[in-house]
Amino acid sequence: MEGEQKVADPEDTPAWAARKLLRAARAGTLATSAEGQPFASLVTPACAPDLSILLLLSDLSEHTRHLRADPRCAVMVAGAPDDLNPQTAPRVTVTGLAEVVDDPTLKARWLTAHPYAALYADFGDFHLWRVQPKAALFVGGFARAHRLKQSDLTPDPEAVAALSAAEADVMTHCNADHADAMTELAHAAGGTGDGWRMVAADVDGVSLALGEQVVRFAWSAPVADADGVRKELIRALRKVRA
Numbered sequence: 001m002e003g004e005q006k007v008a009d010p011e012d013t014p015a016w017a018a019r020k021l022l023r024a025a026r027a028g029t030l031a032t033s034a035e036g037q038p039f040a041s042l043v044t045p046a047c048a049p050d051l052s053i054l055l056l057l058s059d060l061s062e063h064t065r066h067l068r069a070d071p072r073c074a075v076m077v078a079g080a081p082d083d084l085n086p087q088t089a090p091r092v093t094v095t096g097l098a099e100v101v102d103d104p105t106l107k108a109r110w111l112t113a114h115p116y117a118a119l120y121a122d123f124g125d126f127h128l129w130r131v132q133p134k135a136a137l138f139v140g141g142f143a144r145a146h147r148l149k150q151s152d153l154t155p156d157p158e159a160v161a162a163l164s165a166a167e168a169d170v171m172t173h174c175n176a177d178h179a180d181a182m183t184e185l186a187h188a189a190g191g192t193g194d195g196w197r198m199v200a201a202d203v204d205g206v207s208l209a210l211g212e213q214v215v216r217f218a219w220s221a222p223v224a225d226a227d228g229v230r231k232e233l234i235r236a237l238r239k240v241r242a
Contacts, residue, residue, distance in 0.1 A: 014146035015153060016221070018092040018138040022153075023047050023204050024216040025077035026113060030055065032066035032073050039066060045075060046113035049160050049202045051153055053094060053131040054110045056117060060125055067129065071097045075131055087142045094153075096134045100127050112199040116212045155203045159224040163203050166226035171198045174233070181237055182208055188240045189215040201229060 012020070022045075030043040041063045046054045053075050057064045067073060078091035107128050111118060120126060136148040174182060175197045186196035186208040193210050200207040205218035206229075219232040 028077035046110045055129045092138045094133045094136045162225045191215040
């Protein structure tokens with residue numbers, strides 16, 4: 001699973017490592033509170049193009065009741081450890097405010113990361129929530145903690161807009177004309193099988209899917225437009241094929 005990949009590299013800056021970890025995560029912990037009592041629960045996050053965290057939550061859940069009373073929350077996601085010591089795993093905790101969003105585009109975005117959820121995503125008691133990051137704590141492994149500001153995490157808005165406008169064309173072109181390359185990238189990211197397709201593209205990388213398998217392939221650095229995506233795909237394929 002994508003959230004199990006080790007996406008932090010010792011050469012990454014803390015902010016870039018945190019961004020990649022958030023984009024790749026498919027499971028995490030949501031922390032809320034009720035009348036001063038902390039509460040933690042398992043959630044399945046995805047990221048919007050601007051790196052805000054998307055959560056599909058049931059109205060019947062305890063954490064949803066908490067968020068409706070107090071939108072302050074935290075979300076933690078983690079990668080894979082270097083060895084048997086769990087403390088070597090990279091992880092990031094994001095704090096922010098949660099809000100319900102009625103946006104079919106963002107809901108579709110969440111479903112590209114969690115295609116299995118199509119069975120219940122349209123149930124009346126499920127709603128999409130968005131957490132806008134305000135600050136974060138990134139831990140790159142044992143005793144490697146870094147505090148991050150909102151500005152450290154937020155992608156360039158102009159780049160986000162440019163990629164959002166070009167995303168559909170990028171995916172259509174890559175899936176129609178470079179299908180084998182998509183499978184190569186998916187295999188490099190830990191996927192198995194043939195017939196992978198690009199299902200999302202953003203300033204930090206792409207998501208690829210085959211059935212209910214979803215993997216994340218990160219760029220070497222954030223890109224600003226569709227030409228940046230093209231250059232990163234060429235770079236990535238050269239590295240994969242070397």
